[in-house]
Amino acid sequence: MTQSSDNIILVKAPALKTLVVKIFSQAGSNPRESELVADHLVEANLRGHDSHGVGMIPLYITNLGLGEAVLNVHPTVMRDLETMVVLDGGLGLGQSIAHEAMEIGIKRAQKHGSCIVALRNSHHIGRIGHWAEQCADAGLVSLHFVNVVAEPVVAPYGGKVARLVTNPVSIGIPRQEKPPVIVDFATSKLAHGKIRVAYNKGVDVPEGALIDSMGTPTTDPSVLFEDPKGALLPFGDHKGWTLAFACEALAGALTGGLTVKGPAKRPAVINNMLSIIVSADSMGTAPSFFQELEGFVQWAQSAENGQASSVLLPGDPERATRSIRLAEGIPVDKMTWRQITQAAESVGVAERALAAALEA
Numbered sequence: 001m002t003q004s005s006d007n008i009i010l011v012k013a014p015a016l017k018t019l020v021v022k023i024f025s026q027a028g029s030n031p032r033e034s035e036l037v038a039d040h041l042v043e044a045n046l047r048g049h050d051s052h053g054v055g056m057i058p059l060y061i062t063n064l065g066l067g068e069a070v071l072n073v074h075p076t077v078m079r080d081l082e083t084m085v086v087l088d089g090g091l092g093l094g095q096s097i098a099h100e101a102m103e104i105g106i107k108r109a110q111k112h113g114s115c116i117v118a119l120r121n122s123h124h125i126g127r128i129g130h131w132a133e134q135c136a137d138a139g140l141v142s143l144h145f146v147n148v149v150a151e152p153v154v155a156p157y158g159g160k161v162a163r164l165v166t167n168p169v170s171i172g173i174p175r176q177e178k179p180p181v182i183v184d185f186a187t188s189k190l191a192h193g194k195i196r197v198a199y200n201k202g203v204d205v206p207e208g209a210l211i212d213s214m215g216t217p218t219t220d221p222s223v224l225f226e227d228p229k230g231a232l233l234p235f236g237d238h239k240g241w242t243l244a245f246a247c248e249a250l251a252g253a254l255t256g257g258l259t260v261k262g263p264a265k266r267p268a269v270i271n272n273m274l275s276i277i278v279s280a281d282s283m284g285t286a287p288s289f290f291q292e293l294e295g296f297v298q299w300a301q302s303a304e305n306g307q308a309s310s311v312l313l314p315g316d317p318e319r320a321t322r323s324i325r326l327a328e329g330i331p332v333d334k335m336t337w338r339q340i341t342q343a344a345e346s347v348g349v350a351e352r353a354l355a356a357a358l359e360a
């Protein structure tokens, strides 16, 4: 049963997924694409990354209407050396384009031991951990470097105005008979979408993430959405900036995609991603890899300081949130729900479909 507080609506995951499938089907996606998009967005919410969940629907629908995102396309193979594949996403919906890119990379890594997938020019590919999970589910280690070609919102370390976007990195590490380790974060102090969620909720963001247009630290999320604009800061000072720079070079330049070189010229949010997918089986290290990994996990978690589970592994917090949200529902703030409703109605989704999601 859906519950709501003053500003938050709780929606059950299956009902939300049904609604998202309906929105994208109605927008023109074929059944495979609408399933992939819905699965990805709802999974991002389930794992606590609301910044990359159903709140993205209004942007996607707007961009589809503008021809800045394209329905039902497959990545085009630009170069194929078997263990190195260069793909152009043709501005296709990233949830389906990146899924297909990973399918290709996984097949090749299982056959040859490793594969580098250079994906360029895809519309927004969402939560990058989703792609590391896809590789880990196939038993493969993977590294993903991503850049974002859109309006700059992040200041480089040492700078006072925005020059790049939130360039995320993800690493997936499968474990034996245990869920995988999933490292997945933006190289900015906070993901841009988390600032949007705070802005929509009317709450401040934690200190140390934002500067205003004068370069002064602030906790007010409006500096990213109202003029004069401020900027997000990289995480970890110079360290986050160096990693963000590497994403720009590896995902933006090396794949044949684009780096950020000025204000956005178009509304599309374009992602480029360099993925390195590796099979420990092919490397001949699988038994010791799993043994050493578990040895380190035990050793690291022995630093718990008396508190049960105080040392978490990357991916643990998302799994914990997922269990809670599967049981209780996904919280969506009312402003975001209004924006989703408008987007849904703009593609002709009937009001009763939106009401059904809330009543499930």
Ligand code: NAD
Binding pocket: 049, 051, 052, 124, 125, 126, 127, 128, 129, 146, 147, 148, 166, 167, 168, 169, 170, 182, 183, 184, 185, 186, 187, 188, 189, 190, 191, 192, 194, 271, 311, 312, 313, 314, 315, 316, 317, 318
């Ligand atoms: P975050 O700051 O929440 O960090 C998440 C990472 O830290 C995860 O690997 C998580 O398991 C780990 N983690 C968190 N707490 C932990 C703890 N106590 N112990 C051990 N590990 C812990 O993530 P973020 O920077 O806000 O990024 C959110 C999402 O935004 C990510 O999924 C990212 O891929 C996505 N993103 C996408 C784009 C894009 O253009 N497509 C751009 C930026 C970010």
